[in-house]
Structures are given as structure tokens and as C-alpha cells.
Amino acid sequence: MVATFHVEHASRSSRIGTAALAVVCLVLAAAPAFAGRDDLRLLSEIFAYIALASLWNLLAGYAGLVSVGQQAYVGLGGYVLFASTILAGIHPLLAVALAGFVGAATALPVAGLLFRLRGHYFAIGTWVVAEVFRLIASQLSLLGGGSGISLPASIVIAMAGSRQMRELEMYWLALALALAVLGGIALVLRSRYGLALTAMRDNELAARSSGVNVRRIKLAIYIGTACATAMVGALIFLQKLRMSPDTAFSVNDWTAFVIFITVIGGVGRIEGPLIGTLLFFLLRQTLADLGSIYLLMLGCIAIAIMLFAPKGIWGVLAGRFGWQLLPLQRRLRFAAE
Amino acid sequence: MIWLNIIIQGVLTGGLYAMFAAGLALIFGVMRLVNIAHGDLIVLAAYLALVTIDALALNPLAAIVIVAPVTGAIGYALQRGLLNRTVGDDLLPPLLVTFGLSVIIQNGLLELFTADSRRLSAGAIEVASFPLIEGISIGVLPLVQFIAAIVIIGGLQILFYRSAMGRALRATADDPSVAQLMGLDNRHVFALAMAISLAVVAVAGVLIAIRTNFDPALGPARLIYGFEAVIIGGLGSMWGTLVGGIVLGVAQAVGAQINPGWQLLAGHLAFLAVLAVRPQGLFPKVQG
């Protein structure tokens, strides 16, 4: 007798979670109706960090590529945006897409070099690459050199009729990009590539022996995250309107915060970055101007979590209550005979 | 002639980078751990020297005698108290914990000492030089530093290959579980390795703080120099890290001569070139 089975992805928890998520998205999309300008900016920043943290999570938590150099692509995205709009007159929204393309194209040769390094050395290598990008950027006098450059008003005005329209456009763009990133990641995880990633994470050798093309998948994930990170970076600096090599390639802003967010929220789970980002911004709002003390605290919290609750906050919650936000698990259900 | 001078400068600076690298390579060899806070600990040593010099009115070179053991002790406590919990097959914990440590040290130093650039002054020796041949003169301080690098790396070689402690380190590096069967306590051996590593980089940290300015944010740069020197030289070879440091120093010196803004970039590009063409480094150890 051959037993038939199917793979079940959803659970009661994930059905509730997905529904809740959908409601939240609708509320966020309608936010401009009731939220002020500053709130919308804050939300855009939150969306950007959700995207960056989710991408880092995919890279490190799923593909096992721990990078401390993703700021390379954030800055790259920003510079492509500024360069293409200022020097080539390309429309800003198109420039964001171009940033993604350039990010992906750059990631290919970079990966060729970096993949020669393993583990910890790979991580530092990513940092070196980011430093190289930063140093090259500070030599580009056309784009402000070491002191940086502002986006001319004319380019920004070209985006939409009124300033209000522009703000709305950027807000929805930020929301859309974050949702696209999350959606893309969820799709990857749900596909058989997601299964391959989980296998690779558990035991790379066994995965390889089972026929998983580890190198190709890692490369694809690296290039994909670079592309998306660059687009998020482009959008961030479109919002900020000003950029310098130090801000574009800042380790603190684009790597330290992102890593702490993901670790505290929970590495290796798609919900982790969401929780982490919310917590991070909550902390930031309440501890506003503590500057270096704030970073110090974050560092301590991250270390404590890594040592005592390595699965992060969501990991603890999911372990205790079996919660799931999105239908990503795989349960084998056999047909009753 | 200028170029010969430049190259000599680069070689002498390379000695310092080699010391950064030796510390990094040592702990990676013994515990498969890369300490992202490595560079920040080098900077910490410089600040420790600053405090010691202020308190005791010492010359920086003399302060090394105090700072190196103290930093070594900090390393022992750090490994035994914190980092030993992260040693294992999983990559993420040690990387993230040392990354967190890096942020903590940087910001702690920022709070204590502000972001002002500092320098340790060693008096007349800083500018003293003597002529080597026609047109070439060598700074006394850089020469002292280079000799220190050779002595230290040579010392590490002797420690590793001709002492009981070195045997214990190599055995634990080979097989930590069988090393226990020899009566070696891994927790202690790892902590010892970290202590030695940090004592070495403390020396380098104080020496470089006499030559160039330092501030709390300089840690990552030091880490990267050490890392690049290790990769260029080849994993697993102590003398290789000396060569790696020299290559890096020369690349930076040449780059700086062409264009002052290109100094760091030249070093990075040399590293990337080695990675592209000979990823195992110039003197890789043939593993049995």
C-alpha cells in the first residue's frame, strides 16, 4: 500500500499571524490619512531597517554567510542613485531600480573573491570590501569626494507635483519595497530552495551529498541580497537627500544596528527582524540622545542574547508557544487510508 | 632613491602589521576563533598606555612593560569569562559576541576619552634617524619597531615549537577533546592563547600609537591590517605573517607616495590581488 501525503505549510498560528499581518499592512498603507509628516518619515526608516535586517537574516541566518560588510551595498545603492540622477539625468525611481541592478552586477565578482574565504575570515573580508568601496567613493570628486554631496532640488521636484505628493510617493515606495523584500524572502523559504537552505544550515556536508548545489545557492542568495540591499540603500538616501562616504558606508548605521536588530529579534526566523526592528525603534525613541551609551547597551544586550537566548526573542516565543507569523513550516500529512 | 626609501619605510611599518597579524593568527590557529574586537583591543592597549604614562610619568617604550602583561591578563579573563562560551562549531556566536564586544569597547573608550585624536610621545627617539647609505636614512623608532616585530615573532615560533606550553597549544589546536585526555584543561589553554595574543598586540598597539594618532574608532582599521597580513602571508605560518605584513606595509607606502589618499586603498587592493591570484597566501602551511 503506498501512503499518499502532502506537505502542509500553514498552521493555526500562522493563519492568525498572516491575517494580522495583512491588516497591519492595510493600516500602514492608509497611514498618510492620519499620520503626520514626521511619523511617516519614522515609519519609512522602520521599513528600511526591516528590509535590511530581513536581508541580513537571509544571508547569515539561512545561507550561513555572515557578513559585516553589507554597508557596501547600501552605500553603493546611494551612490548609484546620486550618480545616475545627477550625472545622467535618470528619473529617481528608475535610478532605484538601476541601483539594484548595479548591486547585483557588483556582487558577482565580489563573491568570486570573497567565497575563497571561509567563516570568520569571510566576515572580515566583507568588511574590507566595504572599506574599499568607501575609499573609492571618497576619491570620486564628481560625487563630492570625501565631504559628500546633496541631491539637487530639481531632481527631487521632478518626482511629483507637490511636496506632499512626493512624501506620499516615497512613503509608499518604502512600504512597497519592505513588503517586496519580505514577500520575496518568504517565497524563497517556501520553495525548495528554502528547504535546501535549511538543509545547508543544519549540515552542509550532508546537504551537498544529497545533491544540493551549495555553492550556487549561496551565490544566488548573496547576489539577490546585494541587489535588494542596494535598492533599499538608494531609497534611504533619496529620502535623506544628502550623502557622504562615511554616512553611506557607515558600519554603525547599516551593519551594527542591523545585526543587533536581527540577533535580538531572532536569527534564522523570518519573524526575528520584525520583532527586532520594532524593539530597536522603541528603545531608540525612549533612550533618544544617549549616543554612544545607547550603542554600548545594544552591544551588551546582543551579547547577552547570543549567550543565553541564542534564538532571540522570537525564537523563545516560538519555542514556547509554537507561534508562527507566516506559513513557512513543513509538516507531512498522510492521507488516512 | 625615493622609492628605495619608500620601500624601506613600508617594510619597517610592515613589522607592526605583522604583530597584529600574529596575534590574530595565533587565536585562530588554536581555537578557530576570529576576534572581531581584536583591533579595538589594540586601541585599548594604546589608551591603557596613555593612562599609565600620565600616572607614572613613563616613556611609552617603558610603559609597554606594564601594558603588555595587563592587556594579556585582560585577554585571559575575557576568554575564560566570555569567549570560551562561544567556542564550538557554530560560526555565529563567536562572531556576533566579538562584534558586540567591538562596539562596546569603541563606545566605552569614546565615553571615557572622547573622540579626540591622541598620540603617545616618546621624546627624541621619534625623530631620530641615522643614515644607511648615500641618500637613505632610517628612523630609529621604525627600526626599533621592526626589530621588536622580528623578536616577538621569533619568540612565538620558539614558544610554539620548542616549549611545553607550545606543545600544549598545538595539541589543543589539533584535537581539543584528546588534549583533555592529556590532562590539559581546554578552558585554560584557550585563555592562555588569548593572553599571549593580546600581550603581543599590546606591544604593537603601543608602538604604533607613538608613530601615528589614535582614537576610539581606529580599531576596525587595525583589525583589517592584521587580517590582510594573515591572508597575504598564508594561514598557519608565523613567518608568513611577517612577509604578509611587509607586503601590506610596502603596498601602503607605495600607494601613499603616488597619491596620499590612496594609502589605505593600495593596501586593500594588494590584499584583494593576493586573494584573487593565490588565495592560500604566499606561504601556506602544508597541513598533514
Next chain:
Amino acid sequence: MPEPLLEVCALDAYYGDFQALFSVSLAVEPGEVVAVIGANGAGKSTLLNCIAGTIKRRCDAIVLGGQAIGDLPAHAVVARGIALVPEGRRLFPSLSLEENLLIGGQLGRPGPWNLARIYSLFPALSERRHVPSTALSGGEQQMAAIGRALMSNPSLLLCDELSLGLAPIVVRDLYARLPAIVAEGSSLIIVEQDIAAALAAAKDVFCLQEGRLALAGPSAALSREAISAAYFGA
């Protein structure tokens, strides 16, 4: 009746959730050779690892010279006088033969064994002192591993599958040295799949089957049938 050198008392051992040993008890007298036999996966190596301290066990499960040592970590167990020759030799690849021996003597426990004595026990090794341990033959590696363990001057030597991967003549040669080791004052527990060699060398034999003690007794008194039954299960 002298007090046993080592007593294993109702030892349980787990690998995660999997139980590998069920209430195993045995005793080793001073100056005695004891054999532990059993099929693959019966728990023989687990037993030795528990005694040596590399696997977690109850404090009172292992008693050495009247003292419970179950809570000691492996490096402390060596200091008390129990040395393990691990399965598969596991010499340190970065060390030469002599360095491997020297590191066995790291603790500096007093006793008859030193470099010279090891080389006189295994003359073949003295010509290969400075050879990297990876370049040694299987038989030489096994001799080196035994020598390395002896350098800690143990009162109890644990030998895990000495015959693994070695030619019969080499195995015979190795077993011929065991009496010399006992004569210097160490007791032995040998774990073997080669039953004949084990029975010939040991005074008492213990047979494990799927983590349980299936048979125990003097090797001279046990019949082939009894051993087979215990080894493979009834």
C-alpha cells in the same frame, strides 16, 4: 580480598536522548587485566569514555580507589591516574612522535614511565622519534598512542580497540607487551572486538550487548557458547 582499584556502579550513559548504557557495573582489581567485549554499538567505547571522563555521568557511578570521581572533568581524571588510549589512536597530527609522547607526560605524575622506558618497551619507536605522527604506520601509531597514555603514569590504562585496522602479527606483537605494562604497576581495561586476543590477555571478561552487561566472569571459566550468546544476544 583487596579493595578494587576501579568500580563502575550502575552506570547510565546518554547521547542526547539516546541511552547508550543501562546500569552497567564492573570492578577492576589492582594489577589485573580486564576485557570488555561486545558487538559494534554495544557501548564499549562509551563505557571507556565514561570512565575517562569525556562523557557526563553520575558522581558515584565511577569510583577510583574508594573515591567517587564521576563529577570530575576529563583533564582531572587523568591527574587521578586513569589514562585512555582512544579508539583510532588519535595522535596529534601537528606533533612529532616524541612530542606526542612528551605531551602525554604533561602532568608530570610520578612513576616508572618516561621517554627512555617507553622506547625500551617499543624499540621500533626509538628510530622514529622526530617523524611527524602522520607519517607513522598503523602499528607504530598504536604503540605511540599507548606510550603517550603511559607517560602519565596511570594506575589504570584504558585501551579502546587496539587491534583496529592492524595486521594480526602487529596485534600479536602489541598484546605481547601488555604483561610488561602490568608489571610496572598499571591495571588494564581492554576493549576489543577480537575476542580471542581479549580472552587470552584478560583475567576477567565483561560482555556488553546493546548497552547492558550480558555476561561477566573469569575468561578461563566461560565457554564459547556462553560468550557467543552474550555477544550476539539470545
